[in-house]
Amino acid sequence: MRGAPVLELIPRRRVELGPGAVQVPDWVDADTQRTLVAACREWAPGSRHTRMPNGGVMSVRTVCLGWHWRPYRYSRTLDDGSPVLPFPEWLRDLGRRAVAAAYGTAGDYTPDVALVNFYDTAAKMGMHQDKDERSLAPVVSLSLGDTGVFRFGNTETRGRPWTDVELRSGDLVVFGGESRLAYHGVPKILPGTGNIGGRLNITLRESGL
Ligand SMILES: O=C(O)CCC(=O)C(=O)O
Numbered sequence: 001m002r003g004a005p006v007l008e009l010i011p012r013r014r015v016e017l018g019p020g021a022v023q024v025p026d027w028v029d030a031d032t033q034r035t036l037v038a039a040c041r042e043w044a045p046g047s048r049h050t051r052m053p054n055g056g057v058m059s060v061r062t063v064c065l066g067w068h069w070r071p072y073r074y075s076r077t078l079d080d081g082s083p084v085l086p087f088p089e090w091l092r093d094l095g096r097r098a099v100a101a102a103y104g105t106a107g108d109y110t111p112d113v114a115l116v117n118f119y120d121t122a123a124k125m126g127m128h129q130d131k132d133e134r135s136l137a138p139v140v141s142l143s144l145g146d147t148g149v150f151r152f153g154n155t156e157t158r159g160r161p162w163t164d165v166e167l168r169s170g171d172l173v174v175f176g177g178e179s180r181l182a183y184h185g186v187p188k189i190l191p192g193t194g195n196i197g198g199r200l201n202i203t204l205r206e207s208g209l
């Protein structure tokens with residue numbers, strides 16, 4: 001059976017995914033994971049499959065906090081004109097602690113947007129850049145539930161070279177600096193590896209708006 005064994009005999013090590021990009025395994029403690037999953041349940045009714053300008057529809061469901069993202073811009077309202085959910089202060093503080101864990105200091109990091117993605121076992125996310133923010137502050141990514149294969153590429157093309165890592169529940173990824181605009185995606189979810197029947201990913205960003 002896959003998934004985290006009860007006793008992790010060999011601690012999982014930090015992985016540098018690129019300059020300024022790091023995976024910190026098991027960074028989110030069990031209590032905070034439960035809090036995040038409970039919060040995602042509250043936010044879930046607002047989630048939608050994002051429609052792309054080319055007519056395609058994303059397989060993940062997404063709900064935004066702080067600013068609403070639709071390709072390729074942010075706004076304060078949803079497509080139906082309703083206000084976006086607020087970005088909670090506790091999530092900003094968690095984001096600051098995450099950047100400090102990755103880089104040694106949070107600096108003046110002040111995330112004001114979260115994209116919360118709900119993956120069922122068949123969902124994936126194609127290679128893309130997070131480039132609709134005006135700020136080049138780092139992106140903080142928190143993973144919960146089923147393990148996802150995270151593909152972290154380069155800033156030039158959506159193709160190789162890339163590195164694939166497995167993001168388990170509680171794993172943190174921070175990408176900033178020279179890797180802030182690196183292409184990345186989620187080619188695969190490993191079903192049954194978590195205990196929430198799917199995968200959640202929360203990315204925190206500074207909109208610069
Ligand atoms: O689910 C992930 O790990 C990545 C999500 C992502 O890249 C995004 O929301 O822009």
Ligand SMILES: [Fe+2]
Nearest residue numbers: 128129130184
């Ligand atoms: Fe992304």
